[in-house]
Amino acid sequence: MEAGGRRERRREAAGYYRAQRVPERMEEALNALFPLRPGDLYGELANYLSKYSKAPIICKLVGRKVLDGVGQPTLEVEIYCTVKNYEQRICSTVMSCHSRIPENALPETIEADEKERNDSVNTAVEWVNESLNTMLRDLEPTDQCQVDKMLGEYFTNKVEEKKEIQKQVEEEEEAEDTPAITPPTPSPASPSGKKKAAKAGKKLSVAERPIPPAEPAEPVLCGSLAIGGASLAVAKAGATISHIPLYSHIALLKHDQEPPEEITLPLPMVTLLNCEKISPSKLKFVKEVMLIPPVQLSLKQGIERVLHIQKEITRLLESPGKMPDPQPAESKKGRAQNPGKKGLPQFLKRISHLGCLTTGYDDVEQLLLVMQTACSNIGLQLGTDVYLAINCAAHELMDYDKGKYEILTGTFKSPDEMVAMYGELIDKFPFIIALIDPLRKEDREQWSNICCALGSKCYLIAEDAATCISKLKIDQNINTPMCSGVVLKYINQTKVSDLIELTGILDGQRHITILGSPDGESSDDSLVDLAVGLGARFIKLGGLSRGERVTKYNRLLAIEEELAKNGNLRETKLEFVAFAEDSQPENQLSDELPPPEQN
Known part of the structure; x- marks a missing residue:
């Protein structure tokens, strides 16, 4: 009886100790699986599950007029994306303006250039906030090729619209000027023009050849800053999203x-x-x-x-x-x-x-x-x-x-x-x-x-x-x-x-x-x-x-x-x-x- 009692007491003690060790073993196993604090553990699980969430997409573009380094107006473009069902501001970019006005330009030339630049920035802000905002919505910021393709098509359409408007204006001006052009008055000017050309030719040596004329400056479409600004902003957003x-x-x-x-x-x-x-x-x-x-x-x-x-x-x-x-x-x-x-x-x-x-x-x-x-x-x-x-x-x-x-x-x-x-x-x-x-x-x-x-x-x-x-x-x-x-x-x-x-x-x-x-x-x-x-x-x-x-x-x-x-x-x-x-x-x-x- 004494031997049986001792065996029974040993069984009870062993069971007690096993019961006491179970939580410790479970904790050791969990620690081996997740060697992080509970807060970190939840973060790891969130990051793991986020891999299966929908990719971020562009939800909004915002354009505004800002100043560049020399105090001239230019364009800023902000990109907002939908990330895990929440709208977030991702990045912004500020475009630089290239001035073609030479150093010795006349004041009226500089004034005209400033007015043209101001109009161009205002138009660019309008493009970004309206047309481009709608056009690029729901696109992934990492899909740069698709974004640039759509921007290129939009710009081409704007160029064609501008050409059509210019063509109509020229036709209207020709229709108004036709009576004034009919009298053939330039006859006395033509000989003098020939004489001037001959004198100019005498001044040039025989060995010298006339220089090729300057190529006309490429016209800059009013609002074109919006295209470059949107493309670069999307590229920055793609980099930010990709970390x-x-x-x-x-x-x-x-x-x-x-x-x-x-x-x-x-x-x-x-x-x-x-x-x-x-x-x-x-x-x-x-x-x-x-x-x-x-x-x-x-x-x-x-x-x-x-x-x-x-x-x-x-x-x-x-x-x-x-x-x-x-x-x-x-x-x-x-x-x-x-x-x-x-x-x-x-x-x-x-x-x-x-x-x-x-x-x-x-x-x-x-x-x-x-x-x-x-x-x-x-x-x-x-x-x-x-x-x-x-x-x-x-x-x-x-x-x-x-x-x-x-x-x-x-x-x-x-x-x-x-x-x-x-x-x-x-x-x-x-x-x-x-x-x-x-x-x-x-x-x-x-x-x-x-x-x-x-x-x-x-x-x-x-x-x-x-x-x-x-x-x-x-x-x-x-x-x-x-x-x-x-x-x-x-x-x-x-x-x-x-x-x-x-x-x-x-x-x-x-x-x-x-x-x-x-x-x-x-x-x-x-x-x-x-x-x-x-x-x-x-x-x-x-x-x-x-x-x-x-x-x-x-x-x-x-x-x-x-x-x-x-x-x-x-x-x-x-x-x-x-x-x-x-x-x-x-x-x-x-x-x-x-x-x-x-x-």
Whole structure:
């Protein structure tokens, strides 16, 4: 009995202990399955179930008028999406306006341009809040191709409507003017016109040929900002919904959803000086002087180096006694007039809308000598530690009465003489590795000549020819003169798909892509993500002043840090294209050469 009692007591004790251990074992099992706090556990379950919820869709677009960096009106587009049955504001984008008004425009021209821009922004706001809001509703923000296709069709319809209206207006005007045109009065004017033409012909030498006239400016449809603004806003919304940076989203769109293993950052073309082309007796064929840091530096190191040079340049310009004396021998090259007859350039203590110093020179060699002195003072050497790029903006130099470029007040050169002048300039100063718009886009023969002569020494870049992206692509070819690359600007009716398609064509034809910042810049930094995602070789953002431009440099630095942390950053290369003399713009398949004196 005692033995049985002991066994019974042992069974009861074992059962008691087993009962006590069951909750502990259950807790251990649950902890093994869900090693999180209860709040975290519910979050994990919510995230798991959200995978089966409906994809976010666009529910609303909001357009409004805002101001850009120079106080001009522009367009902001907001995107709202339905996410898990709730309406959420996803993102917004602010468009930049590109001004085609030259520096020396008349006040009435500027006033007319401001009125036209204001009307265009008002129309764009109306398009976004009404037509585009209805048209893009219920589309997925990640479906960029479908969105851009619908935006393109909408814009085409608006263009056709505008043409029909213009046609009706012209027909009505012709009907009203028909009685006034009947008398044949222009007979005495025609002979005088012939005499004038003959006199003009006598003034031209036999060897000179008439220059091709300027191509008419591409008309900008009132309200076209709405197309570009909506497309970019949808791209930003797609990136936000996908929980990836915008540059990664753009790279996926360009590479058919295949993420690139490595990403190359574009080299910045940092504007250091904005030369006063409209000032009397000033050098006119240099609009911007830009610094390009070497590829062996990180972007952060390159920006710091540019800042050091900028401080030294400012110190030199503010202290005329410390300026280097111009060399008399250099003034006999014909490219630069005698600098000894004029005083040193006056430093204008103001920051240009490009975010850089503003100054004026009457001699290009004096300008470059100051650059060399500034670098030398801080222990740097042009051509090794930093490079130069010059924006010539040649389309602003042409005197159509004389048929020549006015490179200095009263000094004119034909297109062929311009090619020779640039050749001498690059030979003497090989640290200049890029010329932007050295000629008008209409001087295609001279573009071919300068590419064959200098293509293996520097980049010959077309910017003015690329202001209207809709004109660039014709049957899978780039409709520009022969050049090393083009500057693309995200303005007006440009869509994200347009940039992706164009950069793909440029890559295939061995052109380089430069994404450029318009004059009327905004604080939106999407341009940097576009440049990184599209694989642009350079990015042209202006100077290191003014918030709307510094914001973009900060974004570029942030992307570099992120890519370096993830191990996805690939080193940039500087390579030139040696053009064959008989090559065409679409068949530039010659050897590439590195820039001179690189470490």
